Every structure is written in structure tokens, then in C-alpha cells.
Amino acid sequence: MSGRIFLASSGLAFVISFSLVGRAADDATRPATDGAARYEFRQEHDPNGIGKFYKGREIAHVMGGHEAADWLERPERAEEEKPDLLLKTLKLKPGDVVADIGAGTGYYSWRLAKLVGEKGLVYAVDIQQEMLDALATKMAERKITNVKGVLGTITDPKLPPRSVDLVLMVDVYHEFDHPFEMVQAICQSLKPGGRVVFVEFRAEDPKVPIKEVHKMSEAQVRKEMSVQPLEWAETIETLPWQHVIVFRKKG
Numbered sequence: 001m002s003g004r005i006f007l008a009s010s011g012l013a014f015v016i017s018f019s020l021v022g023r024a025a026d027d028a029t030r031p032a033t034d035g036a037a038r039y040e041f042r043q044e045h046d047p048n049g050i051g052k053f054y055k056g057r058e059i060a061h062v063m064g065g066h067e068a069a070d071w072l073e074r075p076e077r078a079e080e081e082k083p084d085l086l087l088k089t090l091k092l093k094p095g096d097v098v099a100d101i102g103a104g105t106g107y108y109s110w111r112l113a114k115l116v117g118e119k120g121l122v123y124a125v126d127i128q129q130e131m132l133d134a135l136a137t138k139m140a141e142r143k144i145t146n147v148k149g150v151l152g153t154i155t156d157p158k159l160p161p162r163s164v165d166l167v168l169m170v171d172v173y174h175e176f177d178h179p180f181e182m183v184q185a186i187c188q189s190l191k192p193g194g195r196v197v198f199v200e201f202r203a204e205d206p207k208v209p210i211k212e213v214h215k216m217s218e219a220q221v222r223k224e225m226s227v228q229p230l231e232w233a234e235t236i237e238t239l240p241w242q243h244v245i246v247f248r249k250k251g
Helices: 023-029 065-071 077-081 085-091 109-116 129-141 181-188 219-225
Strands: 002-009 013-021 039-041 049-054 059-061 099-101 122-125 147-149 166-169 191-203 231-234 242-251
Touching: 039 122, 049 099, 049 166, 065 085, 085 109, 085 242, 099 109, 099 181, 109 122, 109 129, 109 147, 109 181, 129 147, 166 181, 191 219, 219 231
Parallel strands: 099 122, 099 166, 122 147, 166 191
Antiparallel strands: 002 013, 039 049, 049 059, 191 242, 231 242
16 A cells, blocks of 8 residues: 655655555554553544544655665755764763664764764664665664664664663654553653654644654643553754654653
8 A cells, every 4th residue: 555745845746655564554443452542533534644643643644665665865865964063952962872762864863873983872763674774774774783673663763671761752753653652662762861862843834844743842842642551752854844852751
């Protein structure tokens, strides 16, 4: 099954093909047994969403499978997202352990690897082995040796417990099939005081040229994290289109 998402930028429209990996049909007909009070399923919903709602927010279709790997590395992305500016806000130091959730081809992974240095480690997590294969090739080309690919699932990033200083999620959280379970597992991987960073397109700004279900407001992110062992630390608004919303593990 395939579909399209439209991203307008600088007066142009980019048409991005993506795979829906069959999950929409499954979730639309599945009884709400995976936390009956936690998720809501609606037959009438945004066509860019899967019809499954968490705390009032519809979960978005996955934008881009491994077939869209080239789009993740598009030249325009640096101007649209300002990755170097984002990385400065993370205040990483040599020796840190970072998890890049939804790492894809490693667009952020290799940048993180340079910041944490040889004594640091980056777990590059994805649920598609094809993405991890492409990531491994790109890391080898760059001679990056401190990035470790991890094949996660839709409910668990498969990270070692209490091992990670910072978890980074760039434009992926809004697509999680099971956001509660995934963040719960992420929290278990954090060291005490470890940080979780959400980078999401701003739903508050109608000028951000992204489909509505692929945006999130700061209030919605904070609402969804209120049931996790996390406390809000700060929200950084220096990027052109995205929030950087930072939480810290309690205790």
C-alpha cells in the first residue's frame, strides 16, 4: 500500500512517496485491547493519520520507508532543519551515550557521533533493517566507528537499561503506533537525570508547511509526557519550523 505526503517549502511542493507497512488497516480493525482506556479508534479521521488517537491526537502514517532513504539525505534538509543549530542546543559532551530514535540513514547519527567523541556512543535505532543497512554503509564511508545500529520494535527501542544520557527523536514521535509503550521503554533506558528531546514541527504555526498530523504543539507533547517519569526542562524555539522540547528523567 502506498500514499503521498506534501511538503511545501519556499513556494515549491515536494511530493514524497512512502510505504504504510500495513499497519493502518490492522489498527483500524483491532479492538482497543492494548490499553483500552489509553487509545481511541475512530472511523472518521484525517486521511494522513491511522485512525488511532492518543490523548486526543491522531497518530500519523509513517512518512517514508526505506524506499525514501534518498529524501532523508536531500540537500534542502540542512536549510529547513538547521541540524548544526539543533545539535548546539543539546549541549552534549565527550563520552556521552546518545540514542537516535528513528535514525533512518543516520542523518543525525554521524553528527552526534562527532560530538560525543571516541569515548562516547550513539545507538542508532530503527525498526527497518534496510535503514540500518544503509546507515552502516554511510558510517563506514565516513569512517565513523562509534555508532551502533539497533533494530527496535514499535513498542521498544531495545536499548540497554539505565545506559543512555540523551534520547533524540527528530520528527518521529508523532508516528509511533504505541507512543505510551515506546516512551515507557525509552525511560527505562535512561540514566537517572537523562534527557529525552522531541524535535517536532510546530502545530501552533500555520505557516509551517507540513500536514497537520505530522505536527505537534508543545502543549500536546507535554500532555503526553505527563504520564511518564519525566519532567519538562525547557522548550527551545530557535529552529525555523520545529520545537526542541526537552524532558529530564525524574530521580
